[in-house]
Amino acid sequence: MxxxxxxxxxxxxxxxxxxxxxxxxxxxxxxxxxxxxxxxxxxxxxxxxxxxxxxxxxxxxxxxxxxxxxxxxxxxxxxxxxxxxxxxxxxxxxxxxxxxxxxxxxxLLNKIIEVDDKRNFCIVEPGVSYFDLYNYIQERGLKLMMDVPDPGWGSPLGNALDHGVGYTLGNYRDHFGSHCGMEVVLPDGELLRTGMAAVPGAETWGENKYGYGAYVDGLFAQSNFGIVTKMGFWMMPQPEHYLSCMVKVPRYEDIIPLIDTVNYLEDQGLIGHPRYGCPMDSLCLMWEPESYKTTRELMQLNNQPGGASVAEYQSYAQNHGLEYWNVVLNFYGPKKTLFANWEYAQEKFADIPGVQFEQLESYSLPIAKKDQQKLRHQVALGIPNMSIFSIGARSEAMPNPDDGHAWFAPIVPRNGKAFIKAHEVFCKAAKELGLTSAPIARTNVPQTWQYRSYIYLFPFFISRSDKEQNRKAVDQFITLVKLAAEHGWTEYRTAPIFQDIVASTYSFNNNALLRFQSLLKDTVDPNGIIAPGRGGIWPKRYREDA
CATH class of the missing domain: 3.30.43.10 (Uridine Diphospho-n-acetylenolpyruvylglucosamine Reductase, domain 2)
Structure with missing residues (x-):
């Protein structure tokens, strides 16, 4: 034991x-x-x-x-x-x-408490999965669209509490941001409700998240101040139509005007989740093998620590008739409006030399079941699935798959010049470290799940049979966390073994944030029983032992 x-x-x-x-x-x-x-x-x-x-x-x-x-x-x-x-x-x-x-x-706490498709919210327990909630909505013909992550077997409540994300409009794909009210078992066993849920008999649990007074909900995400047993979420009303289009640009430096224009469109509310891609990127090759094809030449470029040079990738793209970057733009709403917005978007991108446009998908909603399997990304329409496991499956891009991965996921500024700087920093570090267990190259694309944030994402691959590889991966991961922090970037989410080091990077004023969190922990949980160490917050009994 x-x-x-x-x-x-x-x-x-x-x-x-x-x-x-x-x-x-x-x-x-x-x-x-x-x-x-x-x-x-x-x-x-x-x-x-x-x-x-x-x-x-x-x-x-x-x-x-x-x-x-x-x-x-x-x-x-x-x-x-x-x-x-x-x-x-x-x-x-x-x-x-x-x-x-x-x-x-x-x-086993798996009740769907309420789903309302007129006021557009739901209230669920932690054992409810995205599949459960989706089936509940479909069986009742409710006019709602979920925002789901990959894969769909997770819990809306659990995903939100770890600041998980999805694929539709910005205000829905931030899952904690779209939550509304919660029920929490505190460390002494007392039951707390927040927002309007704290008002006995209130019928607006899922509508007004603030209620009156101090807003405390954020204390229960990525932390250890209680056990959340119910959460409300704002939900997206099912739009009339869905349109998905792609913008392609030919040169590496085109990422600067590409990002600037995408940000402009999204911040006006004209598009949903922008999904960036690169035909040479290792993750794109793994995620979408049906869309992005690898070759032996490309494998040789990508297998170098830090990848190949921009000139080599640019040459490869030109020789194979490929763009350097692309971005998929998703539009939701009335059909006429969507096509007008797409026309407007093309006008905004037109100043980029060599830009190309492609319409990918156009569907009236609800989408027929026979068409669901044709979708490039089912998650863009709130359909939970398990396709993301292609990242770890055997493929041309990964002929010898490992047994798992740990995500490195720092937040970087949302502009093209900053992303090029991140390329420079991480590719240089990968070369110096001889890092081959993580796909880092001048092809890494911005991940845009969190609205108004870019995540520079790549996995460190793990092997159950090669402990030395794993030890090296842990050391390299920690080195990159510290390196990123030197540039003002750090993780939005990480595994328990890295949470102390990540929490330490939020170190303004001699770690005032962590000291405040520790004070709260010792006050509400003096015996230190709820998830010691979660989010880097250790109770006094274990801080003293350390």
Whole structure:
């Protein structure tokens, strides 16, 4: 048994007995095989002595049971780590920040409380997946469109609490930003509701997120101040039509006017998620093998640490009749309006020499099932699926796939010159580090899921059989986190093993932010039982032990 730090075997066994009394023996899991299901399948520490693993798991079915579990854990000082569906692959999966923690698995809290397609909101529990909510909407013929991430087996609640993102309009694809009101079990077991949900009998839980007074919802995202058991979300009314078009530009430096124009269109509310692409980019080749084709020549260019030079990629593109960059623009709304907006967009891009335009898809909504499989990106229409796993599948771009990946995901300024600077910084570092386990090149594209933010995303690939490769990847990851911070960039989200180092980069005024968070932690959770270390926030009992 992997006992939590500072917890005796006697107290731990007493806690398990309490948990069995609360939820029943069938919903307390202690066998090695059961607990192994909560490992991070993509952990770069897989099989190492310091891999972050749980000691046990408990699966409540009601909010009252969650409260009772927390109260019992408080008495016996047992650290808990709550998960929704635990599908956070690439960012830690369902593994806790501190080994030995007991997983509170909320998958059985799976009620869809309310969905309203006139006021356009929903209220759900943590065990509800994107597939569950989508099926609920489709079965009832509700006129709503979800915003979903990749893949669709995750939880809207859990994804939002880790600042997860999606693919439609900016105000919906920021999933925490589009949440509205929540219910939280605090570290002492008390039940809290926020916003209008705090008003007994209020019918506006899913409409007004602020209510009155101090706004506290943000304290419960990427943190450890409570266990969220319900959340409301604003939802997108189903538009009449969907139009998807592509803009292609021929030269590397065209990314500057391309980004400037896309930002202008999106900030006016004319387009949804802009999806940048590059026919030579390793991630594009893995994500969309049906659209982007690799060759042996391109593999040789990409397999160099830091990739090839701009001149080499430019030559390759010209020789193969390819653009250097492209961007897919998605339009939602009345059909006439969308085509007028597309015409306007073409006028705005027209000053870029050699620019090309292509209409990709045009559908009236709701889209027929026979047409769904034809979609280039089902997520652009709120249809959950599992296609993103193509990134790890065997393909021409990845002939020898590894066993997983950890995402490196710093936020960089939303303009072309800054993105070129990020290319320079990371490609230079990759060459100096001899970094081959992550695809970094002058072809990396901006990821635009978070509205008004660009994420410079690439994975570090992980192998369960090559521990030396994994150790090197961890060291390189940490080196790049520190390097990015020197330029004012840092992660928006990361796996537990990197959360301390990422939290430390938010270091203004001698880490005033982390010191304030620690003060809050010690006040609301003096026994330090809720997710010790989550978001880099450690309770006093473990800070002192450290």
């Amino acid at each position: 992997n006992y939590p730090q500072g917890v005796s075997a006697q107290d731990f066994d007493s806690a398990l007995d309490e948990f069995r009394r609360i939820v029943g023996a069938d919903n307390v899991f202690i066998s090695e095989a059961d607990v192994a299901l909560y490992r991070d399948a993509y952990s770069p520490k897989w099989g190492e002595s310091d891999e972050l693993v749980a000691s046990a798991a408990v699966a409540p079915t009601t909010v009252e049971q969650v409260q009772a579990i927390v109260k019992a854990a408080n008495r016996l000082r047992i650290p808990l780590f709550a998960i929704s569906t635990g599908k956070n692959l690439g960012y830690g999966g369902s593994a806790p920040n501190m080994s030995g923690s007991v997983i509170v698995d909320l998958k």
